[in-house]
Amino acid sequence: VLNAGRSDAHKPFLTDFLDGISRAASEESWTLTVATALDETDEVATLARLVDERKVDGFILPRTRLHDPRIDLLRERGVPFILYGRTADPTDCAWFDIASEDAMAAAVDRLHAAGHWRIGFINGGTDYTYASLRRDGFLNAMTRLCLPTPSDLRVENVLTVPEGEVAGLRLLDLPEPPTAIVCALDLAALGLYRAALRAGRRVGRDLAVISYDGIPEAANVE
Numbered sequence: 494v495l496n497a498g499r500s501d502a503h504k505p506f507l508t509d510f511l512d513g514i515s516r517a518a519s520e521e522s523w524t525l526t527v528a529t530a531l532d533e534t535d536e537v538a539t540l541a542r543l544v545d546e547r548k549v550d551g552f553i554l555p556r557t558r559l560h561d562p563r564i565d566l567l568r569e570r571g572v573p574f575i576l577y578g579r580t581a582d583p584t585d586c587a588w589f590d591i592a593s594e595d596a597m598a599a600a601v602d603r604l605h606a607a608g609h610w611r612i613g614f615i616n617g618g619t620d621y622t623y624a625s626l627r628r629d630g631f632l633n634a635m636t637r638l639c640l641p642t643p644s645d646l647r648v649e650n651v652l653t654v655p656e657g658e659v660a661g662l663r664l665l666d667l668p669e670p671p672t673a674i675v676c677a678l679d680l681a682a683l684g685l686y687r688a689a690l691r692a693g694r695r696v697g698r699d700l701a702v703i704s705y706d707g708i709p710e711a712a713n714v715e
């Protein structure tokens with residue numbers, strides 16, 4: 494069940510996501526059912542309806558949240574599910590994810606090796622687990638390298654290109670702006686590029702930017 498109501502609703506990876514699931518399901522002679530929902534409440538209601546109507550035997554839950562009502566529902570109903578992502582309480586959960594915390598740490602290491610010490614961070618939606626993990630990876634690497642982590646160098650809940658532009662201007666307008674910025678989402682990075690242009694900064698020369706790209710896989714599949 495895909496939540497189509499959010500501005501970041503699966504669009505960057507939806508085709509590949511569905512293609513991968515369809516191929517794997519077909520190899521097992523299973524049928525894939527795809528439904529859409531308008532918001533989080535509708536998403537949970539759609540899951541409940543599909544269970545009540547006995548139209549599915551299990552679910553893949555994408556874009557997991559730290560506290561996810563979909564998980565609560567399926568646990569209560571005893572319906573099998575697997576997470577594409579992680580959640581705060583992984584009890585009895587099977588999941589597949591990208592180790593995005595390692596990606597953020599690798600970005601900081603690379604920037605530090607290039608001579609940057611004042612590094613900003615633009616994060617995604619904090620209700621999603623990925624944002625918490627990416628923030629932790631960024632902060633842990635900054636602390637390990639003894640780099641400053643003032644709160645004014647971090648912006649949260651940036652999900653769109655326009656929001657990325659606003660966040661970028663906020664960071665670049667600081668009295669002592671960052672010389673490098675790590676973005677948890679590519680859409681935020683695209684907005685940051687616009688902000689850099691407006692601020693007269695040249696990405697790759699006056700400003701270093703690294704946006705998220707998944708690296709090692711992390712899985713707990715039983």
